[in-house]
Amino acid sequence: MSMESLQTRFFELRSNRFFELFVVSVILFSALVIGAKTYDIPENVLTAISWLDTGITLFFLVEITIRFIGEPDKKHFFKNPWNLFDTLIVVVSLIPIQDSEMALVGRLIRIFRVLRMVSIVPELRLLLNSLIKALPQLGYVILLMFIIFYIYAAIGASFFANINESLWGDISIAMLTLFRVMTFEDWTDVMYETMAVYPFSWLFYLTFIFLTTFAFLNMVIGIVVNVMENEHAQEEKEKALAEGQLTIEDLSNQIEELKALIEEKHRDK
Amino acid sequence: MSMESLQTRFFELRSNRFFELFVVSVILFSALVIGAKTYDIPENVLTAISWLDTGITLFFLVEITIRFIGEPDKKHFFKNPWNLFDTLIVVVSLIPIQDSEMALVGRLIRIFRVLRMVSIVPELRLLLNSLIKALPQLGYVILLMFIIFYIYAAIGASFFANINESLWGDISIAMLTLFRVMTFEDWTDVMYETMAVYPFSWLFYLTFIFLTTFAFLNMVIGIVVNVMENEHAQEEKEKALAEGQLTIEDLSNQIEELKALIEEKHRDK
Amino acid sequence: MSMESLQTRFFELRSNRFFELFVVSVILFSALVIGAKTYDIPENVLTAISWLDTGITLFFLVEITIRFIGEPDKKHFFKNPWNLFDTLIVVVSLIPIQDSEMALVGRLIRIFRVLRMVSIVPELRLLLNSLIKALPQLGYVILLMFIIFYIYAAIGASFFANINESLWGDISIAMLTLFRVMTFEDWTDVMYETMAVYPFSWLFYLTFIFLTTFAFLNMVIGIVVNVMENEHAQEEKEKALAEGQLTIEDLSNQIEELKALIEEKHRDK
């Protein structure tokens, strides 16, 4: 059998609805296996699971190979980040692991196989892409928020380090504490502690809460407005298409034609 | 009296405003009885309440029967899920219960009778329907959120199970703990505990919070945009109707008529 | 001096910018007095404050009288709920109070005098009116939310009363506990306690949180859409006015006139 006909056959297989469903089922099954491992299970079941694991790894290897061979343009295959992600997950899980340190990494890799669900189901891929696309637009808001965090953490670490070392010990711990304050998690305990030494430190917390809440709101509204605008633009386009693109311009042209007609009729006489 | 005339009479009764109000009153009263039972009440009042309960059950039986007989198309009756729900509630509460295990179920059924309020008041039915309709549209966001939860729970159960069995013992407990982290409920206590063993585990919590908050926001914005669009489309339709549907097309036709008129007038000469 | 001229003069006084500013200052001062009373203050200052209090009461009495006499249409005066509120506050604070029980009520009345700020400043009155107007529209969502609360409270009080009397003792306490769960305030403590007896009670809490969050979201979106629509409608109206109300209809009429003109011109010949 020639290489070309193999490619065509695998391309068909890969686009096959049942093949897709089967791959999704294997991914779901591998997720269940991962979940099962977190329960207390007898030794022989554990052995069975490790065999299942190897089976899933091999199946994924075969599947990726089919996808690769089925791809008409080989260069295109690795330009798709999802294909790269799939290949990486499969290749890494092939490496035999003995070391207990690496065993943890091996486990992590097996867990991330669940993410292949996103790379297979087009709707999920679309959703994640739109989430990722929204991020850079908000880049400056996130930068501003980071500056606010950094300044408040520097102030906190300078003034409150002696009060509670585990909350304000250094700037990184202080930033974690501030994130906690931002989520309102026992923030009054943190505040009352420092207010015992600096009675006006409530100003520190209240201004921080106001600033971050305001910046966060701004971020959310930014996303809303952006999504709305895109939806609106698309709607307008569809509407124009549906109406046969009859616009005010068309009317204007019609009137112009009418004018020309009258001119012509009167010239003829 | 013929069956037909009975049906007509019951149909009228069922559509009667006072009958509706009376049914709503009985439902409200049954809700009050359910509430009263949760207080410490003397034995004789309890007996009175149990008689009232039987009375309400019988009244609901009569009411459902009236509705059924009053329905012109009997098949249509059971196609309405609210009618099915009403019938189920009434039929199940007719079963005499002795067993203490079943007594709890009986109590639950009596509580769900309050939900009949929703099946009677059209505005509430409309509201609940719109809530239920919004759900499938968000299906993929919910699926993505579940995948995020599953992956983080698998990681949490793999690494933190030895630290706190009651929070990270298996994958289902870990998912409950993650839901708790998502609601910011004492999440720092959970984090500080694991940070004592894995100092970088704050990354686990912070990325989880960012991902779920972002996905949740996306879900909310999805609902908002959807509701807005529906409202907008309906508004446009109403506006078009109110204006006698005078559109750019109508204008275009008018101009075309004018053209024809001029052509005709000049041909006549 | 005739009654009429007095009315005119007081009407002018009442509309005077400086009089308004002075009344606002007195209200602010009365707010400061109320605040001052909450601090530990020496006896003689307390006496001075009680004299100030009487002074403020008398001033408000005079001010209300001026407003009433200044009103051209006396019946109109009491149709305004803000005037009723102002009069009530002033009249009640005139009643001399000896009894310690009533002293608390007297204090409350004095505190509510700060609300006169809202009745004086037009922008605040407008804002509060718009908040109050938004409420009835959301009536059915609030009713649905109350039904959800009632059903869950009835279930909670039936099943969990033996576990924790102070949280689930009767239906009203259970509703307060559920409100606490809705605000995520130590809700896991409440859940873990009942999960020890009923291991599946997490379903109770999670479904409750989902339902109330969803209903709350719906409420918020309802307000947003409503506000947006009103803004949009007003904008359209203003735009139409600014454009001299030139609409598609106007164009249609213009074309009709043109038609008539052509018809007429050709008939003349």
Place this chain on the structure above:
Amino acid sequence: MSMESLQTRFFELRSNRFFELFVVSVILFSALVIGAKTYDIPENVLTAISWLDTGITLFFLVEITIRFIGEPDKKHFFKNPWNLFDTLIVVVSLIPIQDSEMALVGRLIRIFRVLRMVSIVPELRLLLNSLIKALPQLGYVILLMFIIFYIYAAIGASFFANINESLWGDISIAMLTLFRVMTFEDWTDVMYETMAVYPFSWLFYLTFIFLTTFAFLNMVIGIVVNVMENEHAQEEKEKALAEGQLTIEDLSNQIEELKALIEEKHRDK
């Protein structure tokens, strides 16, 4: 070298991309130095850091001088609040500090140097300006919220001061406690404490939560609607420009011209 040519040269330098990048790097480096100081560091590194600090201060002094000389219109320089802020930060950090009390202020000034990031990067400056611009519009909502806080704090301080001095001692402490209740931080602990004395005090907390949540929502919606409208208005403007501003008015004028043409043609005959 003449003063003018120096100004031109410095103006060019100041607009130079590399100069900007270098200034941003120095600010980032100064932020890192501030962060490093919060860690436990050996004495000699501390000395090095204090030298670095002086270096950064001198660099900023030179930079501000360049900006000032480079400015064509000197008066314009101090009209820009960001320039004022930059100059203030630099001048204050020049003052030698010995006193330990003042040392804290000196540290604060050094931390605020990170804010120079905002004054340098135009996008961040724009973002902060838009945040500041949004505030006054919400002025009345914030005033209303303050009145709600004040009234509830006065009631709380009057009735609950004897129950818990540290939460309701005076009106300012009571306002802080109410802010805590608004963020749902352990608010039930505060409530249960007062409910032991006043069983109906849950009404106090629930009405407060409803009022503030409602007012906050209103504030958020106010920002959203405002941002949306601005975006919409700008969009409309751009659209009009893109379409060559062909509006219904233009059409109307065209029809009027047509009318005039017909009138003229028939008059000619």
